Amino acid sequence: MKKTKNILFCAFAAGMPILNVSVSTAEAFQKPNVIYIMADDLGIGDLGCYGQRIIKTPAIDRLAINGIRFAQHYAGCTVSAPSRCSLMTGKHTGHSFIRGNKGVINKEGNKFDYPLADAEVTVGEIMKRHGYATACIGKWGMGGPNTEGHPNNQGFDYFFGYLGQGNAHRYYPRFLYENNTRIDLNEKVYSHDLIMEKALGFIEENAGNPFFLYLTPTIPHADLILPEGQLGDYEGVLCEKPFLGGNYTAQLKPRATFAAMVSRLNRGVQQVVDLLRKKGLLKNTIVIFTSDNGTHKEGGHDPDTFDSNGPFRGYKRDMYEGGIRTPFIVSWPGVIPAGTVSYHVSAFWDFLPTMCDLIGEPIPVSSDGISYLPTLRGKGEQKKHDYLYWEFHEQGGKQAILKDNWKLIKLKVDTPLKSKFELYNLNADPGERMNVASQYPEKVEEMCHLLELAHTPNSLYPFAFEE
Structure with missing residues (x-):
């Protein structure tokens, strides 16, 4: 059980109340649902709304058409675990607890990631404190089973997916976890489809309550693999350079497979939007889409074929823009004007302050972030980062x-x-x-x-x- 934390808070800038002045009592009472979808190693150039011309991503593009697209948004880091820590705790990597991909072996001999400390305050904890049902479904990467870093001990009522990053390289894994229970799959189930099934189930079960879903699919991280015969429109279209294997599974058609995987990710986004519409939740749900860092060059992926890093230099593990600048799209029907483009410079560590601003929670003094809620709402003064x-x-x-x-x-x-x-x-x-x-x-x-x-x-x- 999570220990009670001694947390120091600071108020907003002098003269500003805890709630944004433009949020009415009725709107505050409604507590909009929040779905934060974070792809794994998706480049900013892999989406149609950021210039992609080969891969089709209509559902994700539609989020941008109906909402806001940020031109200059940054990941927490250029690799996974520290980037996710930055998102969850509102701290950049100069102050965050987790600053790298650091593995530890548990007593069963399985490798997981170094656990996030109990003393850290996460977005999950803040949302849960305000009556939200909370779930992390997909990849966690900040603590294995029965550790203080496990999502159940960091504010999430429910977890399903990959606790450790090493296991998340495989789309046909030996096992996944549901909370602290190991679910053996024996390399027979395509994990992305099961992750989406669990995510849709969480939305169904909590349709009558405010909820925060942190949905973290592993697509398009390597391995590059799909169920047989599911390359769709990309079958036979692209000139291929077979990947012979090594740290990742061999793939005869890596380019078509990568493209089809991104389109499969897009299909999952469409499933989420369709379910929200069916349940009458679309207008009261904030849907956010991003990626944990820049595009990778692993498992046979050729980012130059797709211009995955867009106009930018560099890839995952680089500090150039291609390694840290990410797509960032927010849809909030009736609040965000359709087709908006924002040039506000923002980063992962701004998410926690934004959620605090949304629900009326004082921002932890430890946070390096600033709320971008004024930009989303198009009202109020938008603060800017000094750096x-x-x-x-x-x-x-x-x-x-x-x-x-x-x-x-x-x-x-x-x-x-x-x-x-x-x-x-x-x-x-x-x-x-x-x-x-x-x-x-x-x-x-x-x-x-x-x-x-x-x-x-x-x-x-x-x-x-x-x-």
């Missing part, structure tokens, strides 16, 4: 900071004498092709100072020079 910060503890250590659309990337952080800096002006150079660090040394110095301020040492994820 955004990321750190990554693989490939020699990396840091990045974004301020006023100037972006500084520090590479080889683990070996300070060999560290190098890259500086980009995203207004003029969104593709990060022109490193101007030597031309603007004063800007590099200014942003290096911010890098130091943003990073708090973490004994679980130290840079090498901190050990």
